[in-house]
Amino acid sequence: MVVDLRSDTVTRPSDAMREAAKNAEVGDDVYRDDPSVNELEARAAEILGKEAGLFVPSGTMGNQVAIRTHTDRGQELLADEHAHVLKWELGAVAQLSSLQTRLLDFGDDGVPTPEQVENGLVEESLHEAGTGLFCLENTHNYRGGVAVSKDEIDAAAEVAHDHGVPVHLDGARLFNAAEAFDADPAALAENADSVMFCLSKGLGAPVGSVLVGDEAFVERARRTRKLFGGGMRQAGIIAAPGLLALENRDHLADDHRRAERIAEGLGGIDGIETTAPDTNIVVADVAGTGRTAEQFVDEIEDHGVLAVAFSETTVRFTTNWDVSDEEIEQAIDAVRTAMQD
Numbered sequence: 001m002v003v004d005l006r007s008d009t010v011t012r013p014s015d016a017m018r019e020a021a022k023n024a025e026v027g028d029d030v031y032r033d034d035p036s037v038n039e040l041e042a043r044a045a046e047i048l049g050k051e052a053g054l055f056v057p058s059g060t061m062g063n064q065v066a067i068r069t070h071t072d073r074g075q076e077l078l079a080d081e082h083a084h085v086l087k088w089e090l091g092a093v094a095q096l097s098s099l100q101t102r103l104l105d106f107g108d109d110g111v112p113t114p115e116q117v118e119n120g121l122v123e124e125s126l127h128e129a130g131t132g133l134f135c136l137e138n139t140h141n142y143r144g145g146v147a148v149s150k151d152e153i154d155a156a157a158e159v160a161h162d163h164g165v166p167v168h169l170d171g172a173r174l175f176n177a178a179e180a181f182d183a184d185p186a187a188l189a190e191n192a193d194s195v196m197f198c199l200s201k202g203l204g205a206p207v208g209s210v211l212v213g214d215e216a217f218v219e220r221a222r223r224t225r226k227l228f229g230g231g232m233r234q235a236g237i238i239a240a241p242g243l244l245a246l247e248n249r250d251h252l253a254d255d256h257r258r259a260e261r262i263a264e265g266l267g268g269i270d271g272i273e274t275t276a277p278d279t280n281i282v283v284a285d286v287a288g289t290g291r292t293a294e295q296f297v298d299e300i301e302d303h304g305v306l307a308v309a310f311s312e313t314t315v316r317f318t319t320n321w322d323v324s325d326e327e328i329e330q331a332i333d334a335v336r337t338a339m340q341d
Helices: 015-023 037-048 057-072 114-120 148-163 176-180 185-189 216-228 235-248 252-267 293-302 325-340
Strands: 052-054 076-080 098-105 131-137 167-170 194-198 210-213 281-285 316-317
Touching: 015 167, 015 235, 037 052, 037 210, 037 235, 037 281, 052 057, 052 216, 057 131, 057 194, 057 210, 057 216, 098 114, 114 148, 131 148, 148 167, 148 185, 148 210, 148 293, 176 185, 176 252, 210 216, 252 281, 252 316, 293 316
Parallel strands: 076 098, 076 131, 131 167, 167 194
Antiparallel strands: 052 210, 194 210, 281 316
């Protein structure tokens, strides 16, 4: 039996989600006639305390629609040097929005200090296009699923707003952050002008993300979504499982608990170093095993465990609702065996 810890995107939809897809009320969403999509967008906006929502096929599209909608060509995007929108979205900020990037080191906390933001912002002038958007991420994927607190988000966002710069929050796993802090997700999103979150990460939907913001922003974003090829027709068949996913957040606590167990178990194996995770992502440094991350991943796959090489010497393990407590123990034992072979 294979234990798949590559990502929380690998989960299979529940029977209830499959039934919801089968029986979904549908219409043409480009004409805004799909009742299931309309309900999903309204519910997502309500949960995050925003005026409106926009259903998109993927988190990458949601982020890039937001970036294009907020900015003018040639402006600067201020973001972490390891931001998902820059690191794993195929250079889309350049290809789709023609933006320059100014990078900060958010550090292990996954958020810049107000002073960093102040120093990174560029005022528009005769010679400089200026900063068009400031982007935050919560949880921060590359930083190991770090959950960023409301106070930290608000302090960074306040500086950008003082300079008239909008803030986009890549909240692909925002509900994991809310679980980590036992916080209202709307509170974490309060001072972001737009927020994208994934239904297919952690929450278990088969596909889809939602971009939320005020009504004027979402109206503009709808045109951008169409430009990027995201105008869908009878999308209710994928929106209906998304509605169930929004109410499917109780299991996130179990995902976090299982991630803690992975960190503890792997950290007890010679050559592997881990730190206690905030959420459902564990990043293990395997340099001490004498293997590269790619070699390590290949070896544990031979023993029935799937993970992702994250850098030259680090490997990411991500818990998800398809992996039980028993399978977590199986995975730890399999990695231990692989390292002894």
